[in-house]
Amino acid sequence: xxxxxxDARVRYTKMVVKQSLLELxxxxxxxxxxxxxxxxxxxxxxxxxxxxxxxxxxxxxSIEDELVEGITVRAQPALSGGGTDMRATLRGIVGYIRANxxxxxxxxxxxxxxxxxxxxxxxxxxxxxxxxxAFRPEDAEGAAYIYTFIALGSVxxxxxxxxxxxxxxxxxxxxxxxxxx
Numbered sequence: 001x002x003x004x005x006x007d008a009r010v011r012y013t014k015m016v017v018k019q020s021l022l023e024l025x026x027x028x029x030x031x032x033x034x035x036x037x038x039x040x041x042x043x044x045x046x047x048x049x050x051x052x053x054x055x056x057x058x059x060x061x062s063i064e065d066e067l068v069e070g071i072t073v074r075a076q077p078a079l080s081g082g083g084t085d086m087r088a089t090l091r092g093i094v095g096y097i098r099a100n101x102x103x104x105x106x107x108x109x110x111x112x113x114x115x116x117x118x119x120x121x122x123x124x125x126x127x128x129x130x131x132x133x134a135f136r137p138e139d140a141e142g143a144a145y146i147y148t149f150i151a152l153g154s155v156x157x158x159x160x161x162x163x164x165x166x167x168x169x170x171x172x173x174x175x176x177x178x179x180x181x
Contacts, residue, residue: 014052016042021059025106030060030113064116067103070096071123078127090174097158098170105162108155121151150181 020041024033033056039049053059074092077085097104107116125147132143154177161173168176 010052013042013044013048017044017049017052017059018063021056021063022103022106025060025111026109027111029111030056060113063103064107064113064119067100067107067116068119068123070100071120075124078124087174087178090177091170094158094170094174094177097162098166101162101166104158108159108162117155120155121148125151153180 017038020038021030021033023041024037035046035049035056038056038059039046042049053062071093074096075089078089106112128147128150129140129143132146133140136143157173157177157180161168
């Protein structure tokens, strides 16, 4: 029983620490956030923080890794090829972003981590380039530029949607990204 209680406490502590970092990221970049600020916001001591994370950047990387994994799982049908319905894949990804909107909003903001956007963009890059190569092997370099354009444009659409309070449905945003792509 005590093992389960400890696991629940650890999960709760990590959740509170992550929420505290995200709240601080709303006003300043991670490089300017201290462990002390995170601990005060989370109501924990420094030893507890350091038992889970090396520093604020390590904590941020942990949050980003979870989100990238969530996107990758939802993109898996498209990543594995076959007769994938790209619209359904996009709806799944957009739904995941909606479910984690506060976190995505912060991480894709100006005070978020620029490398996070690059991680998100790279999730489907290899699959897209392989697909392109199969149909136009002579233009592999052009495919990389096209993918960058599509991916960054898609991130821009998502940022705007988040900033405007997600007034459009997941299906509408997925369809918009699909058509623009």
